[in-house]
Amino acid sequence: CVSRFESYTKVDKHRYLASKKIQNPTLKLKSRRLVVPIFNIQYEIRSLQYIEPGGKKRFVSASEVAGNFFPIGFDIKNIASQKIIYVAEGLATGQTINDATNSPTICVFSANFGLKTLAEIRKVTQASLVVCFDNDKTGLGKKKADEIASALDNCVVRIPSEPGDFNDLALNKSIEQVRSELLQGGLRLRDY
16 A cells, blocks of 8 residues: 555645545545545554545555544654544545644544544543544434543544534534534534
């Protein structure tokens, strides 16, 4: 995965990024597909996620996604010294959270991978973990986030006030709404 990722070109513009109103200079491009590197806590690339311009996603086959993550807004080598880390399911949500809070954020790629990934991260940092999973119809995001908060110390949950994820909330409302819900626990205290 490492040599593949290094051979790809830096991304300047991409339809998926434009549709989500985000940017990330560490991503790369393979043909028309956006490429997201997936790291373990030893700073090794363990997989790649490919995102088509229309948003369809796939991972490199026979690679390790569960237990690993993509860091946003910080150097992975400095993970141990972080005071707070926000946790999102997907790239667009993670980048939106980082844009709203200017705080280190990680993408775990699925709510189902959250606990395994954060248990690995807890081995190297005592940072406050803010789990910001999706508000899906099935309730899976909230359920998995609550399981993580129960299993790990110094961990809280923030779920968007509306169906969808925090990127959807930014697109439908504003980045300020995202910031307010993340920093005030979704209670929107400024409204009262």
